[in-house]
Amino acid sequence: MLLHMIHSDRPLTSEALAGYLQTHPVVVRRTLAGLRTLGYVGSTKGHGGGWVVTCDPAVVTLHDIYTAVGAPALFAIGHRTPDPVCLVEQAVNAALDDAFQEAEALLTARLGGITLAALAADFGHRLAAHPRSTHIHAH
Numbered sequence: 532m533l534l535h536m537i538h539s540d541r542p543l544t545s546e547a548l549a550g551y552l553q554t555h556p557v558v559v560r561r562t563l564a565g566l567r568t569l570g571y572v573g574s575t576k577g578h579g580g581g582w583v584v585t586c587d588p589a590v591v592t593l594h595d596i597y598t599a600v601g602a603p604a605l606f607a608i609g610h611r612t613p614d615p616v617c618l619v620e621q622a623v624n625a626a627l628d629d630a631f632q633e634a635e636a637l638l639t640a641r642l643g644g645i646t647l648a649a650l651a652a653d654f655g656h657r658l659a660a661h662p663r664s665t666h667i668h669a670h
Contacts, residue, residue: 532559532624533596535653536572537555538658560601569599588647597642605635 532548544562548557563582568613573585597603608631610624658664 532563532582533566533571533588533647534651535652536584537588537647538654541579542575542583544581548582558655565601566596566599571596571599586647588651591647592643593647593650594639594643595645595646595659599638605638606631 535548536543537553538560545559548559552559563572563574567574571584571591572582573614574580574582610620610627610629612620615621615624619655655661
């Protein structure tokens with residue numbers, strides 16, 4: 532959502548953002564309300580109103596945003612049984628737990644090195660390379 536807002540020349544409504552993300556505007560509004568509380572976005576009402584980025588994209592990282600949205604689980608893989616009686620399953624769970632913790636630490640560290648500005652620049656280059664892209668802020 533933030534990249535859509537960064538590349539827009541005007542505020543974007545939650546309906547427009549929901550269209551880009553193929554989700555419901557309520558989901559967008561809930562997420563953006565939390566980001567607004569932390570100072571990442573702001574909104575204006577009325578004709579021509581909508582959401583805008585209010586933070587410095589050169590400073591804010593994906594890790595910042597990940598934390599701002601509640602640090603959801605990064606991996607959908609889980610244990611079949613949280614506290615198994617089977618000793619084999621216990622051993623496998625322990626090994627998986629270690630692997631998941633290492634992978635999550637690596638991923639969150641990498642997220643901390645990616646700024647919104649870097650993502651916006653990458654998107655801008657991709658858009659320039661594909662001028663006929665259907666990715667246009669027409670809403």
